[in-house]
Amino acid sequence: xxxxxxxxxxxxxxxxxxxxxxxxxxxxxxxxxxxxxxVKVMMDEVPANVDPLSEENKFIIATGALTxxxxxxxxxxxxITKSPLTGTIAIANSGGHWGPNFKATGHDAIIxxxxxxxxxxxxxEDDKVEIRDASHIWGKKxxxxxxxxxxxxxxxxxxxxxxxxxxxxPIAAVMNDMDRAAGRGGVGAVMGSKNLKAVVxxxxxxxxxxxxxxxxxxxxxxxxxxREDPVAGGGLxxxxxxxxxxxxxxxGVLPVKNFQGSYTDKADLISGxxxxxxxxxxKSACYRCPIACGRVVKxxxxxVVGGPEYETVWSYGADCDVYDYDAINEANLLCNEYGxxxxxxxxxxxxxxxxxxxxxxxxxxxxxxGLSLNWGDAEAIVGWTKKMGLREGFGDRLAEGSYIxxxxxxxxxxxxxxxxxxxxxxDPRGVQGHGITYAVNNRGGCHIxxxxxxxEILGYPEKxxxxxxxxxxxxxxxxxxxxxVIDSIGxxxxxxxxxxxxxxxxxxxxxxxxxxxxxxxxxxxxxxWNLEKxxxxxxxxxxxxxxxxxxxxxxxxxDGPTEGHVHHLDxxxxxxxxxxxxxxxxxxxxxxxxxxxxxEYKEYLGLAK
Amino acid sequence: MIKVEVRLFAYFREGRGKxxxxxxxxxxxxxxxxxxxxxxxxxxxxxxxxxxxxPLDRELKDDDVLSLFPPVGxx
Ligand code: SF4
Numbered sequence: 001x002x003x004x005x006x007x008x009x010x011x012x013x014x015x016x017x018x019x020x021x022x023x024x025x026x027x028x029x030x031x032x033x034x035x036x037x038x039v040k041v042m043m044d045e046v047p048a049n050v051d052p053l054s055e056e057n058k059f060i061i062a063t064g065a066l067t068x069x070x071x072x073x074x075x076x077x078x079x080i081t082k083s084p085l086t087g088t089i090a091i092a093n094s095g096g097h098w099g100p101n102f103k104a105t106g107h108d109a110i111i112x113x114x115x116x117x118x119x120x121x122x123x124x125e126d127d128k129v130e131i132r133d134a135s136h137i138w139g140k141k142x143x144x145x146x147x148x149x150x151x152x153x154x155x156x157x158x159x160x161x162x163x164x165x166x167x168x169x170p171i172a173a174v175m176n177d178m179d180r181a182a183g184r185g186g187v188g189a190v191m192g193s194k195n196l197k198a199v200v201x202x203x204x205x206x207x208x209x210x211x212x213x214x215x216x217x218x219x220x221x222x223x224x225x226x227r228e229d230p231v232a233g234g235g236l237x238x239x240x241x242x243x244x245x246x247x248x249x250x251x252g253v254l255p256v257k258n259f260q261g262s263y264t265d266k267a268d269l270i271s272g273x274x275x276x277x278x279x280x281x282x283k284s285a286c287y288r289c290p291i292a293c294g295r296v297v298k299x300x301x302x303x304v305v306g307g308p309e310y311e312t313v314w315s316y317g318a319d320c321d322v323y324d325y326d327a328i329n330e331a332n333l334l335c336n337e338y339g340x341x342x343x344x345x346x347x348x349x350x351x352x353x354x355x356x357x358x359x360x361x362x363x364x365x366x367x368x369x370g371l372s373l374n375w376g377d378a379e380a381i382v383g384w385t386k387k388m389g390l391r392e393g394f395g396d397r398l399a400e401g402s403y404i405x406x407x408x409x410x411x412x413x414x415x416x417x418x419x420x421x422x423x424x425x426x427d428p429r430g431v432q433g434h435g436i437t438y439a440v441n442n443r444g445g446c447h448i449x450x451x452x453x454x455x456e457i458l459g460y461p462e463k464x465x466x467x468x469x470x471x472x473x474x475x476x477x478x479x480x481x482x483x484x485v486i487d488s489i490g491x492x493x494x495x496x497x498x499x500x501x502x503x504x505x506x507x508x509x510x511x512x513x514x515x516x517x518x519x520x521x522x523x524x525x526x527x528x529w530n531l532e533k534x535x536x537x538x539x540x541x542x543x544x545x546x547x548x549x550x551x552x553x554x555x556x557x558x559d560g561p562t563e564g565h566v567h568h569l570d571x572x573x574x575x576x577x578x579x580x581x582x583x584x585x586x587x588x589x590x591x592x593x594x595x596x597x598x599x600e601y602k603e604y605l606g607l608a609k
Numbered sequence: 610m611i612k613v614e615v616r617l618f619a620y621f622r623e624g625r626g627k628x629x630x631x632x633x634x635x636x637x638x639x640x641x642x643x644x645x646x647x648x649x650x651x652x653x654x655x656x657x658x659x660x661x662x663x664p665l666d667r668e669l670k671d672d673d674v675l676s677l678f679p680p681v682g683x684x
């Protein structure tokens with residue numbers, strides 16, 4: 001078996017058992033691995049409508065066929081489960097070094113079932129798999145857990161949840177290698193609900209290659225493309241992903257104050273350029289990544305820590321009207337330590353600030369916390385993040401995410417979410433195609449599973465008119481399918497700044513065997529997207545959930561270059577369903593399922609209607 | 610004469626600063642501004658005129674804001 005290790009671990013935490021099962025290669029290839037594999041398992045093994053935080057839910061960690069293989073950006077793994085935040089499929093991706101090291105233990109994936117009675121962690125060293133007592137690390141922050149386990153077990157890689165996951169916050173992340181996050185969808189809470197604190201790995205196996213010579217050649221060729229690309233080899237490593245702050249702001253689509261504004265004249269204070277000039281210590285890279293977009297920054301007190309991504313700089317910055325890098329870096333560190341998704345955490349504080357601005361949240365609600373909810377309060381974003389991580393005081397309410405909070409105050413429309421998940425750092429009123437991704441994304445509000453900002457603003461792979469609706473639905477569909485491919489084979493989506501579909505075909509085939517061409521690989525992505533959609537339909541999340549917050553559809557942008565625009569989802573959505581081969585209600589047709597080899601799931605169509 | 614604000618980003622700032630207010634002849638195009646700043650047009654991947662994509666042959670008007678970016682990306 002090439003690319004895949006051929007073995008899956010099934011760990012039942014209720015019974016305390018570990019089983020090794022063979023990977024069905026046909027399934028592996030048809031669903032590529034990682035995201036595709038996990039969704040398939042969730043669909044086949046988990047009954048409909050389980051409570052995400054109950055022992056019936058499963059928690060899957062999976063690698064792709066290319067994870068750990070000697071090709072660029074192959075450090076990725078995926079967490080797949082049912083989300084406690086959205087009720088949809090959760091698919092959260094992370095880089096760093098944990099994924100390839102886990103795969104080196106000789107396994108492609110772990111399926112966690114049940115719930116342990118007491119806190120445990122898993123130790124995996126090749127074939128040795130142990131369920132160990134975690135009472136000494138329960139309650140500890142990520143850096144503490146990592147240090148303790150590294151001390152006990154030597155050269156290991158650590159994946160863990162922080163206090164937020166233990167305390168079942170639906171915006172809790174799964175962290176690995178200290179500061180890399182499988183962030184979205186509240187996957188950390190699912191791990192916490194199973195009393196599973198960490199997974200520690202040490203492996204000595206290599207990924208078997210179909211054609212070693214060809215893999216080497218293909219890899220060198222792709223590394224060269226990435227190094228020579230002006231973004232992947234220039235802008236991204238030089239300034240980090242926060243290089244976007246200025247371009248997104250100058251384009252008038254940087255959400256300010258919970259999407260009340262779309263432009264700020266203070267953006268440069270929190271830009272990638274400013275981070276580089278004033279706070280950057282060095283760059284960092286995930287496993288086998290020639291891009292190195294990671295940041296290492298210095299805090300105000302001189303401590304050197306992992307730095308924030310663009311999304312975090314926005315959620316804690318412009319979204320809260322804070323333009324203080326020290327505070328943003330500190331809040332980012334606290335999210336990494338307590339295990340919170342930085343997008344949802346920052347955006348929830350921003351929503352709370354608007355609830356306060358409009359008089360829903362009263363002074364007495366937060367009097368005992370000693371923190372304000374005033375726009376621009378840099379101290380408050382740090383203070384609230386800590387309270388969210390520990391679920392203390394009003395921080396306990398914030399840790400539920402913005403939707404539950406705003407709904408409890410009778411103003412759910414002030415939660416800038418889709419399917420209850422916080423939207424990221426782009427106002428879709430000025431980037432029409434990107435709004436499709438927000439609305440239809442199978443995991444709720446998210447930008448990265450079909451990054452239309454690339455063609456609509458950055459000019460990759462070509463430049464589209466961002467206000468035009470024409471052709472955007474079809475474009476978005478292709479991006480959604482391509483991202484499903486990239487996630488599922490186990491490489492980084494940032495490699496698309498340089499690489500295209502054929503490059504992924506080259507890499508997959510060199511490692512796994514001549515299985516795919518451009519058309520069939522993209523179709524595998526389409527298969528995965530459709531299976532996720534079926535999962536959601538089964539859970540009752542139908543197209544009535546494919547919407548955007550009212551503000552973005554009805555209130556025109558009030559300032560900056562995109563002033564006066566709203567998002568035209570009503571025009572784009574029917575077209576998207578059509579190009580997907582779905583009916584007008586957003587349900588895949590039988591022919592579409594047959595074309596994609598998903599006939600076995602036809603029964604769920606009936607359920608959806 | 611017209612006055613145009615030129616904002617520079619990423620490495621375009623090296624040797625040029627963050628912002629320049631330029632006094633220009635009427636009818637000056639975006640391309641001519643790039644030439645004045647010694648910025649190769651191939652390198653100016655994102656050219657925003659008052660926040661929207663600006664074609665290089667567009668003539669500038671008084672009080673226009675031009676934002677110039679080399680290729681950048683993230684997510
Ligand atoms: S581009 Fe950035 S996130 Fe992606 S693998 Fe490289 S360092 Fe990691």
